[in-house]
Every structure is written in C-alpha cells, then in structure tokens.
Amino acid sequence: MSSSQKRGRAEITIQEMGLQDAMHTRIGGWGVKALNGGQKRRVSICIEILTRPSLLFLDEPTSGLDSATSYHVMT
Template sequence: MSSSQKRGRAEITIQEMGLQDAMHATIGGWGAKALNGGQKRRVSICIKILTRPSLLFLDEPTSRLDSATSYHVMT
C-alpha cells in the first residue's frame, strides 16, 4: 500500500469516527491540545479498524462515551 493510500485510508477512518476536529491534536505531552476521554476511545477504535479487518472484537467500545457518540461508533 502506497503512502498516499495509507494517508487516504487514515483520513476516511478519522471522518467515519467523527474525529475531524481532533485530527491535528497531539495525544499526550505538556502544553498540547488534549483529547477528551471519548476522543481517546475513538482514536483507539480507529487504530483497530485501519486495516479493515473482517472481524473485530472490542471490549466495551462505548464505555465512557455519551449516547450520541456511542450511536455514531456503533453505526
């Protein structure tokens, strides 16, 4: 997979998970724009689905998410 294809897949996954606003945020570190708990959870899920697995097991994927975000993650 080419570099541009990887970037494209990452951007699509970010959009699918509703993380466009946090796309350029640094995770961790001092003075960086911090992600909230729900965003961190969605980033974790994004990492898992980047390879487009045919089957994905997630342990409580919607814990610590509000109802709207939970719905978005599950659809």
C-alpha cells in the same frame, strides 16, 4: 499501498469516527490541547480499524461515551 492511499484511508476513518476536530492533536503530548476520554477511546478504535481486521472484538466500546457518540461509533 502508497503513502497517499494510507493517508486517505486514515482521513476517511477519522471522519467516520467523528474525530476531525482532533485530527492534528498530538496524542500524549504536553500541549494545551489534549484529547478527552471519548476521543481517546475512538482513536484506539480507529487504530484497530486501520489494520483492516477480518474480525474485531471490542470490549464495551461505548462505555463512557454520550449517546450521540455511541451511536456514531456503532454505525
């Protein structure tokens, strides 16, 4: 898979998980802008989705998320 295909797949996954606003935020950095708890949870799900697993087990994937974000994650 080419790097442009990888980038495209990552951008699609980011959009599907509603993380466009955090796309250029460094994870774990000491900057002013940081991810909130819900965004961190969605990023971890995105990372797993990008590996294209045949089966994905999620332990309480919507715990700590508001109802709209929970719906977005599960659809």
